[in-house]
Amino acid sequence: MSDSDATVANATGLRTPIVAVLGHVDHGKTTLLDKVRGSAVQEGEAGAITQHIGATAVPLDTIGEMAGELVDPDDFDLPGLLFIDTPGHHSFSTLRSRGGALADIAILVVDVNDGFQPQTLEALDILKRTQTPFVVAANKVDTIPGWKPQEGLPIQQSLDHQSDRAEDRLNEKLYEVIGQMSDNGFSADMYWRVQDFRSNIGVVPLSAMTGEGIPDLLTVMMGLSQRYLKEDMSIDVTGPGAGTVLEVKDEQGFGTTIDIVLYDGTVTGEDTIVVGGKNGPIVTDVRALLHPRPLAEIRTEKHFEKVDSVSAATGIKIAAPDLDDAMAGAPVRVVRDRDVDDVIAEVEAELSDLSVETEENG
Ligand code: GDP
Numbered sequence: 001m002s003d004s005d006a007t008v009a010n011a012t013g014l015r016t017p018i019v020a021v022l023g024h025v026d027h028g029k030t031t032l033l034d035k036v037r038g039s040a041v042q043e044g045e046a047g048a049i050t051q052h053i054g055a056t057a058v059p060l061d062t063i064g065e066m067a068g069e070l071v072d073p074d075d076f077d078l079p080g081l082l083f084i085d086t087p088g089h090h091s092f093s094t095l096r097s098r099g100g101a102l103a104d105i106a107i108l109v110v111d112v113n114d115g116f117q118p119q120t121l122e123a124l125d126i127l128k129r130t131q132t133p134f135v136v137a138a139n140k141v142d143t144i145p146g147w148k149p150q151e152g153l154p155i156q157q158s159l160d161h162q163s164d165r166a167e168d169r170l171n172e173k174l175y176e177v178i179g180q181m182s183d184n185g186f187s188a189d190m191y192w193r194v195q196d197f198r199s200n201i202g203v204v205p206l207s208a209m210t211g212e213g214i215p216d217l218l219t220v221m222m223g224l225s226q227r228y229l230k231e232d233m234s235i236d237v238t239g240p241g242a243g244t245v246l247e248v249k250d251e252q253g254f255g256t257t258i259d260i261v262l263y264d265g266t267v268t269g270e271d272t273i274v275v276g277g278k279n280g281p282i283v284t285d286v287r288a289l290l291h292p293r294p295l296a297e298i299r300t301e302k303h304f305e306k307v308d309s310v311s312a313a314t315g316i317k318i319a320a321p322d323l324d325d326a327m328a329g330a331p332v333r334v335v336r337d338r339d340v341d342d343v344i345a346e347v348e349a350e351l352s353d354l355s356v357e358t359e360e361n362g
Contacts (some may be wrong), residue, residue, distance in 0.1 A: 003136055003181065005159040007107065009077070010095070011233055013234055013236065013237050014077060014078050014079065014230065014233045014234055014235075015233050015235050015237070015263070015264075015311075015312045015313045016057060016078065016079050016080050016081060016082040016083055016233075016312075016313040016314075017082065017104040017105050017219065017225040017229050018055075018084060018102060018103050018104050018105070018261065018263060018313050018315070019076060019080050019081050019082065019083045019084065019086040019103060019104070019105050019106065019107065020083075020084050020087070020088065020092045020095075020101075020102075020103035020105075020106045020107070020132075020215070021033055021083070021084075021088075021106070021107045021108030022087070022088065022089045022092055022107070022108050022109070022123040022126070022127070022134075023087075023108055023110060023119065023120060023123060023128075023137075024106075024109075024111070024114070024116075024117035024118065024120045024123075026111070027109045027110060027111040027114065027117070027118060027120070027139060027140075028109050028111065028140060028208040028209075028222055029087035029088065029097065029109050029138075029172060030087055031187060031208040031209060032087075032107070032109055032137060032208035033056070033083060033085060033087060033158070033285065034208075035179040035208045035209075035211055035214060036056070036058065036083060036214065037056050037083075037216070038150065039066050039211055039214060040337070041302050042104075050290070051292050052082070052085065052291070052314055052315030052316065053246075053259045053260075053290070053291070053316050053317045054084065054088070054246040054247065054259045054260075054261060054293060054315040055083060055084050055085055055131065055182055055314070056082070056083045056085060057080055057081070057082045057083075057084050057314070057317035058080050058081050058082075058083065058218070059080040059093060060073050060076055060078065060079055060080045060222070062075055062218075063080060063081065063218045063222060066214065066215055066218055067154075067215040067216075067218050067219045068154065068215055069154075070154055070215050070216065070219040071208070071215075071218070071222060072074075075226075076222055076226050077226075077230075078225055078226055078229075078233060081218070081221055081222070081225070082259060082263065082313045082314070082315070082339065084103060084246075084273060084357075085315075088248070089119065089122055089123045089126050089152065090251065091244070091246075092106070092123075093126050093130075093243050094328065094329040095241070095246070095261070095329060096244060096329065096331075096350075096354065097159060097244055097263045097264075097351075098184055098242070098331075098350070099350070099353055100130065101130040101132050102244050102261060102263065103132060103225060104132070104133075104225070104229050104233070105133050105134065105221060105225055105229065106127055106132050106133070106134035106135075106234060107130065107134065107135055107136075107137050107150040107217070107221070108123055108124065108127065108134050108135070108136050108137065108138045109139050109153040109208075110137070110138055110139065110177055111138055111139055111140050111254050112137055112138045112139060112141055112143075112144070112170070112173045112174065112177065112205070113143055113144075113173065114312045115173075115176055115177065115180060116177075116180040116184075121184065124184050124186070128185070128186075131240060132196070133197065133203055133228055133229070134201065135191065135197075135201065135202045135217070135220050135221065135223055136177065136201060136202070136203045136204065136210075136222065137176060137204050137206055137213075138173070138174055138177050138186060138203050138204065138205045138206065139206060139208050139210065140208070140209070141155075141158075141170055141205050141206060141207045141213065142207040142209055142210050142212070144166050144169050144170050144173070145166070145169060146162075146163055146166040146169070147166050147170075148161055148163075148166075149207070149209075149212065150163060150210065150212045151210050151212065152210070152211035152214065152215070152339070153212045153215075154212075154213070154215045154216050155204070155205050155206060155212060155213040155216050156192075156216075158212040158213070165206075169220040170205060174190065174205060174279055175232050176202060177203060177221040177362060178203060181201060181203075183308055186201050187199060187200050187201065188200060188201040188202070188203055188277075189201075189202070189203065190202070190203055190205075191203060191216065191220050197220075197223070197224050197227065197228065197341065198260060199249075200294065202220050202224075204216050204217045204220055209331050227265075235264050235312060236265060237265070237266065237312070238265070238266055238311070239264065239265035239266065239268070239275075240265050240271075240333065240334035240335065240336035240337075240338065241262050241264060241265040241266050241267035241271070241311075241332070241333070241334040242262070242263060242264040242312075242331070242332070242333055242334070243260040243261055243262040243263060243264075243267070243312075243331070244260060244262060244263070244329065244330070244331060244332065245258050245259070245260050245262050245275065245326055245327060245329060245330045245331075245332060246258075246259045246315070246327050246328060247259040247328055248323065248326045248328060249317075251290075251304075251317070251319070251333055253289045254287075254288065254290070254319040255319065255321075255323070256323040256324050256326070257290070257317050257318060257319045257320075257323065258275065258316060258317070258318050258320075258326050258332065258333050259315065259316075259317050260315070260317075261312060261313065261314070261315050262313060262314050262315075262316060262332075263312050263313050264312050265311065265312060265334065266309055266310065266311045266312075266334070267286065267309065267310060267318070267334050268287065268289070268308060268309040269286055269287075269288060269289050269306070269307075269308055269309065270286070270354045271286050271334045271335065272284070272285050272286075272334075272335040272336075272340070272349070273283070273318070273320065273332055273333060273334055273348070274332070274333045274335060274340070274343045274344055274346075274347045275285060275323065275326050275327070275330060275331075275332050276327055276329075276330025276331050276332070276347055276350065276354070277325035277326050277327060277330065278327055279325055279331060279346045280348065280351070281347040281351070282322055282323065282325060282326060283335075283340060283344065284316055284320040284321055284322045285320060285321070286319075286320050287319045287320050288318075288319040289306060289307050289308070289309070289310060289316055289317070289318060289319075289322065290304035290305070290306060290307075290316070290317040290318070290319060291304060291305055291306075291307050291310075291316060291317070292304060293305050304317065309324070314327065318332075329354060330347075330350075330351065331346075331347050331350045331351070333347055335348060
């Protein structure tokens, strides 16, 4: 493996859970993702986060530092969290893995003042249909009248600094959110009261702007993943890779490339892959695996550096011939020592599932 290998899978073969952020427009999805990235960078450690293609990996140690006393990294053996950078339920529902949702876990962002809005309900429907475990981020607590912002603190500590009046106002709003969850068939409660996150959805009050409550969110996400996803996260890290296309892009010097999220196994620069295309599966040979350069080096001419191989879960750009017809949302499979016709059949089957879904969703 090269130094720049973006692999976050650990020795036990547990991969990083893939996290998606959903919610109504303007409720703060982008701000939340930026804050998670920004806070992780602020921790200042080398390797605090790794910027992937289309995704951001926050390793367990960094989550431990951000979450302070809320997280003891020794309690976890999942390697961290991989956030898909494109928020919104349109990207969520088109991104599949073997028929299920690509994201293993989700954050539903709700503006605590604005409450449930049409896209909140759409997102809830999709989460229900895909049976994706999720938490509700009750965002913008800093806009509660009389709120005194507490940059980056866990929410309970921030509440210690608030007036009774502000705390009461927040609670009122939070109970409205819990009520709206119940109206939609979900039992929910403040996350610190939730014992079983499968039967009860945790609500995390936070501000994507000031960062208060973000430590709690990361803690809950790690806890939820650890408890309920661990088996799903056990993979043969060295097996033939499987992934989903995020985007098809022209890159100078590389021609048409695909940005993928790899959710299983490994892909190397030597592999033959099968990719879902507009006119059926495309069989092609990887020419280069490309990873974004660290921000510090971005002033050099080249935005990408080549890596020899990557393992799930990760975001990576693949340059290869014949990718012009590749489609966002389509499957990608590494052939390795399998019969190429079997892999083509697998990709074909998934493509037909995808087109059925698209028709159903109008
Ligand atoms: P998206 O459409 O869900 O991605 O929402 P954005 O992240 O773009 O946020 C919409 C607006 O709300 C922007 O002006 C943000 O600055 C603002 N915003 C997001 N989160 C917060 C928050 O926690 N507090 C406050 N005061 N504003 C926020």
